[in-house]
Amino acid sequence: VRRIYLDHNATSPLRREARAAMLRHLGRLDANPSSVHGDGHAARMAIETARAAVAGLVGAPPESVVLTGGGTEANNLAIYGLCLREGVAGRRIVTSAIEHPSVLAPLLDLEERGFEVVRVRPDGHGVVDPAAVLEAAAPGTVLVALMLANNETGALQPVAELGRELRRRGIPLHCDAAQAAGKVPVDFGVLGADTLALAAHKLGGPQGTGALCVRPGLSLRPHLRGGGQEGNRRPGTESVALIAGFGAAAEAARRALPSEAARLGSLRDRIEAEILGSVPGSAVNAAGAPRVPNTSNLALDGIQGETLVVALDLEGVAVSAGSACSAGTVRRSHVLEAMGLERAAGSSIRVSLGPDTDAEEVAAFVGILGRVAARARDAVAAAGGGRR
Numbered sequence: 001v002r003r004i005y006l007d008h009n010a011t012s013p014l015r016r017e018a019r020a021a022m023l024r025h026l027g028r029l030d031a032n033p034s035s036v037h038g039d040g041h042a043a044r045m046a047i048e049t050a051r052a053a054v055a056g057l058v059g060a061p062p063e064s065v066v067l068t069g070g071g072t073e074a075n076n077l078a079i080y081g082l083c084l085r086e087g088v089a090g091r092r093i094v095t096s097a098i099e100h101p102s103v104l105a106p107l108l109d110l111e112e113r114g115f116e117v118v119r120v121r122p123d124g125h126g127v128v129d130p131a132a133v134l135e136a137a138a139p140g141t142v143l144v145a146l147m148l149a150n151n152e153t154g155a156l157q158p159v160a161e162l163g164r165e166l167r168r169r170g171i172p173l174h175c176d177a178a179q180a181a182g183k184v185p186v187d188f189g190v191l192g193a194d195t196l197a198l199a200a201h202k203l204g205g206p207q208g209t210g211a212l213c214v215r216p217g218l219s220l221r222p223h224l225r226g227g228g229q230e231g232n233r234r235p236g237t238e239s240v241a242l243i244a245g246f247g248a249a250a251e252a253a254r255r256a257l258p259s260e261a262a263r264l265g266s267l268r269d270r271i272e273a274e275i276l277g278s279v280p281g282s283a284v285n286a287a288g289a290p291r292v293p294n295t296s297n298l299a300l301d302g303i304q305g306e307t308l309v310v311a312l313d314l315e316g317v318a319v320s321a322g323s324a325c326s327a328g329t330v331r332r333s334h335v336l337e338a339m340g341l342e343r344a345a346g347s348s349i350r351v352s353l354g355p356d357t358d359a360e361e362v363a364a365f366v367g368i369l370g371r372v373a374a375r376a377r378d379a380v381a382a383a384g385g386g387r388r
């Protein structure tokens with residue numbers, strides 16, 4: 001049975017260009033990029049080529065790109081790096097209630113260390129009101145962290161609307177763009193963010209590498225201590241093959257973006273129209289928000305999201321529960337709960353498309369989901385009408 005992979009927001013399979021770049025490096029011994037000999041220089045050149053490609057994807061100057069071990073590390077570097085640096089006077093941090101755990105968890109840690117963290121809730125469509133963020137950013141605020149695209153709903157957040165005003169107030173803005181880069185145009189300068197986190201595996205690069213763009217001139221307390229790599233902001237010998245894969249994926253994603261965004265958007269719209277039209281009790285979460293084109297968060301009332309994920313898996317379809325699935329455990333979605341969708345928070349799935357998704361797969365998926373949902377409803381009815 002052909003598997004249908006609709007979980008690109010979890011990890012998007014390696015792009016052909018990324019695989020080729022990585023194999024070129026794995027097929028030979030890459031020297032240490034910090035070595036002064038010719039072999040070291042060749043490795044350094046590969047890294048700088050990749051850095052320029054990553055920078056190019058998000059309109060950032062190459063020297064602003066700090067290569068990290070992934071999106072989680074980039075978010076941690078920004079948050080600790082900005083809040084714990086020398087000369088930071090205030091103790092207040094403003095963020096949203098729908099951030100990824102790699103933002104929420106370090107902020108919780110800082111809260112336990114005495115910072116005051118304000119988590120602004122989104123509206124019912126999953127969008128945070130910039131005015132509410134600015135209102136919360138009272139004097140003494142040392143950081144505002146707002147993601148660009150939500151990983152569960154795809155809802156785009158008004159980061160650019162905050163950037164200018166926060167700059168005027170002298171408050172640093174961190175933006176987690178891991179789910180936006182490669183899906184919608186992202187411009188570091190236009191957003192006005194001071195730091196911008198990226199994860200390679202969300203755009204067809206390898207897992208375990210990512211980047212933090214840091215506005216030139218901004219000081220950041222390094223999270224790790226060691227050699228002076230990455231301008232002292234992320235010491236440690238660089239993984240040349242992973243970084244080369246990241247660069248190749250970023251370049252390929254940048255080239256494909258205009259046509260892919262339109263293609264995936266129309267496939268996503270087709271899924272939503274057909275499910276809404278054929279599956280009773282279905283709804284699209286965050287339907288009223290501007291969204292990245294590849295993501296759909298579908299609620300199927302009365303059926304547990306986890307049940308759907310397992311049943312779809314048995315039919316050859318890979319999706320995620322609307323609830324975040326980390327380390328193999330499925331929790332109720334903090335994102336849908338923050339949107340006020342208490343009921344949907346336990347009965348939603350996230351469908352996320354990518355470069356390998358085609359119309360045939362979409363049609364097959366719609367048919368399978370319809371059958372799986374009907375079966376699950378029959379089972380619930382037989383067990384006593386919705387009781388668990």
Ligand SMILES: Cc1ncc(COP(=O)(O)O)c(C=O)c1O
Binds near residue numbers: 147176209
């Ligand atoms: C919005 C967002 N930020 C950060 C991350 C973390 O990236 P990584 O898996 O590279 O640590 C993810 C991935 O799950 C994400 O969706």
